[in-house]
Amino acid sequence: MYNFGLHVAAYESPAVEGFRLREAANFEAAARAYGFIGRSGYAGEPGIACWGEQIFPRFIAGSGFATAPSSLSLWADIESLMAFSxxxxxxxxxxxxxxxxxxxxxxxxxxxxxxADTVPAWKDGVERLEHLHDNGPSARAFSFKHPYGPDGHPAEIDRGRVKEIAALNAIGQGDLLAHVRALKV
Incomplete structure (x- = not known):
């Protein structure tokens, strides 16, 4: 999974403080989530290794930003990622x-x-996000709204399983949820 967005202001600004305050809790919640395999770190930051040079999709052009919030992660299946998300x-x-x-x-x-033995690079996520935008969903690049299975065919998300996984995650993440609910928006 690769995601990308743009903040309304610089990362250090008060306008995105709520995001900044929640970031570590989100990473920890993912690490504790059922079906989570791993995520890329960010170049120059201690801890988790960066999966290649971090680049950004063309949508960053004209934003005034050189970097933007994005993540690259591996999950066992769509239901696990959806339950976390x-x-x-x-x-x-x-x-x-x-x-x-x-x-x-x-x-x-x-x-x-x-x-199973492949680790994506940032460039892979960028290329696939742009492909999804330009061409719509396919086995190459898709979304929760139009999922594809590992066999390359359109798939259905098992919503019951998503609920079960979300309930399992809640058991191990209650402390994190209490923490973020007390934070400034």
Whole structure:
């Protein structure tokens, strides 16, 4: 999964403080989430290794920013990623995202399948996000709204399984959710 957005102001500004305050909790919630395999770190930051040079899609052009919020991660399946994305800590951030991010004319994220021993690079995510924007969903680049399976055919998301996974995640992330709910928007 690769996602990309643009903030309404510089990362260090008070306008996006709510995002900044939640960022570490979101990364920790992902790490604790069922089905999470790993994520790329960011060049120059300690900790998790960066999966290649971080680049950004063409949608950054004219924004005035040299960098933008984006992430690149590996998940076991669509249901695990959806459960993380739309419940708990990350759902809290999505609820407030309109305060921190500009309205997008591009897909907010792109999904695609990889072989088990493959680690994507930032350039892969950028290329697939632009492909999704330019060509619509396909087995090469898709979204939750129009998912494809590992076999390359359109798929259905098992919503019951998403709910089950979200409930499992909630058990191990209650402390993080309490923390983010107490933060400034």
């Amino acid at each position: 739309y419940s708990g800590v990350h759902a809290d951030a999505l609820k407030h995202a309109r305060h921190w991010n500009v309205r997008q004319s591009w897909p907010p994220l792109v999904l695609w399948w990889l072989d």
